[in-house]
Amino acid sequence: MTTNPTLTVQDLSVVFPDSNGGLNxxxxxxxxxxxxxxxxxxxxxxxxKTTLLRVLANLLQPTAGQVHFIRHxxxxxxxVFQQPSLMPWRSVLENxxxxxxxxxxxxxxxxxxxQEMIELMGLRGFEDSWPRDLSGGMAQRVGIARAxxxxxxxxxLDEPFASLDALTRERMWMELSRIWQAKQKTVIMVTHSIxxxxxxxxxxxxxxxxxxxxxxxxxxxxPRPRKDDIRYTPxxxxxxxxxxxxxx
Amino acid sequence: MFKPxxxxxxxxxxxxxxxxxxxxxVQVTQLPRFILPAPVDVWSRFLKALSDGxxxxxxxxxxxxxxxxxxxxxxxxxxxxxxxxxxxxxEKVLSPYLVASQAIPVVAIAPLLVIWLGDGxxxxxxxxxxxxxxxxxxxxxxxxxxxxxxxxxLMHSIRATRGQILLKLELPASLPILLGGLRIxxxxxxxxxxxxxxxxxxxxxxxxxxxxxxxYDTSMVFVAVFMLIALALSMYGVVTLLERKFLKxxxxxx
Numbered sequence: 288m289t290t291n292p293t294l295t296v297q298d299l300s301v302v303f304p305d306s307n308g309g310l311n312x313x314x315x316x317x318x319x320x321x322x323x324x325x326x327x328x329x330x331x332x333x334x335x336k337t338t339l340l341r342v343l344a345n346l347l348q349p350t351a352g353q354v355h356f357i358r359h360x361x362x363x364x365x366x367v368f369q370q371p372s373l374m375p376w377r378s379v380l381e382n383x384x385x386x387x388x389x390x391x392x393x394x395x396x397x398x399x400x401x402q403e404m405i406e407l408m409g410l411r412g413f414e415d416s417w418p419r420d421l422s423g424g425m426a427q428r429v430g431i432a433r434a435x436x437x438x439x440x441x442x443x444l445d446e447p448f449a450s451l452d453a454l455t456r457e458r459m460w461m462e463l464s465r466i467w468q469a470k471q472k473t474v475i476m477v478t479h480s481i482x483x484x485x486x487x488x489x490x491x492x493x494x495x496x497x498x499x500x501x502x503x504x505x506x507x508x509x510p511r512p513r514k515d516d517i518r519y520t521p522x523x524x525x526x527x528x529x530x531x532x533x534x535x
Numbered sequence: 536m537f538k539p540x541x542x543x544x545x546x547x548x549x550x551x552x553x554x555x556x557x558x559x560x561v562q563v564t565q566l567p568r569f570i571l572p573a574p575v576d577v578w579s580r581f582l583k584a585l586s587d588g589x590x591x592x593x594x595x596x597x598x599x600x601x602x603x604x605x606x607x608x609x610x611x612x613x614x615x616x617x618x619x620x621x622x623x624x625x626e627k628v629l630s631p632y633l634v635a636s637q638a639i640p641v642v643a644i645a646p647l648l649v650i651w652l653g654d655g656x657x658x659x660x661x662x663x664x665x666x667x668x669x670x671x672x673x674x675x676x677x678x679x680x681x682x683x684x685x686x687x688x689l690m691h692s693i694r695a696t697r698g699q700i701l702l703k704l705e706l707p708a709s710l711p712i713l714l715g716g717l718r719i720x721x722x723x724x725x726x727x728x729x730x731x732x733x734x735x736x737x738x739x740x741x742x743x744x745x746x747x748x749x750x751y752d753t754s755m756v757f758v759a760v761f762m763l764i765a766l767a768l769s770m771y772g773v774v775t776l777l778e779r780k781f782l783k784x785x786x787x788x789x
Contacts, residue, residue: 344691346692372689376707388703389694443692
């Protein structure tokens, strides 16, 4: 992609203070993200993946370096967490419309948009269910719907499918790539699954063990839309091996 | 239609049984009325007090003290509780006083409050508020601290303001524990009002209780005690209704 980047990260470092001089979570991270690009950060646990997302979501101030968004200084962010993080006292529909409520969108518009997201995420019939009555996959769909409803500039996904079983996870990949194509969002996702990153992303960046540095930046030139059987093609295998070798 | 009846039926049965046992005791022991009046005596005393308006008046006074005391106690407790939950420093400064204040029984300072604030309704409201304060405070602190950090992250990621975090996250998330504190406070508030009235009062159920005592009108004492039970039960019932309304999501789904 040759368009101007929508997001530039320069020399980002995060040090968590501790008793022996601080814990380096991230060190000199620099990368650009193009509009509507789907980027995956791949790395072992303890590589600072979540820390990176927290900085991008403005939940954490970096120790050094900067995050620069081209169009807005403060972009709208939709974030999906490792756990669905739903509010147990709100129904599915009420959880999904929360971001609109905070923006002051009027109730009927908010409900209408939430209903659209419910259709898109295949949650019809569950509008009035309580979160505790949902399966893991359903709950995470609600999380994704909530992250998308306010039309964010940037979608951040923090290992959203890590707690799901293998079959549900693969189904969610298909769903997510369908929605990404429909919504045309810039997405940054972190994961420790090579298959997941290759299946979904345009670009995969591999992070090293703590302190997290970018070790490899791979363009995923697999054709879209990607179907389940793409995993058995030789090219997928070659990319997977390359990523596997980069992760220590 | 059928279910609520099924739920209260055992309770009704046990009350009927208790009244019968009471009547039986009176008949067997032949105790004088001013020691142990029969259920019928208490009932007719109740009707008499009801018809001359005195019962409704005094119950109303006590109820007003309870409700005002509860409201004041809850307001003060939730505001300070929230501040304490948010600031460890404040907690360190204030907690010795709070714990010490709990070591003093309200009964011990009630006379002092009546001297300072007079024998009217105000001193009772304050005693009520004091007795309600601590359990609601503790539950507010626990409730606010129990709000999951993941949900704070969520709210910050969609740039919620402080007010929105309070209204849409902290309040609903801590409500179950908060209402638990209220449940304790509601029953305690009845005790608070009576303690205050027994110290010195010209009105209220505590006054009626003492009057009955002085005049050997034991039936009146019983009537006042039963009214107090009714008040405590209704306060408890109101909290249960609030829980049912606001904590629907906690009830098992059918």
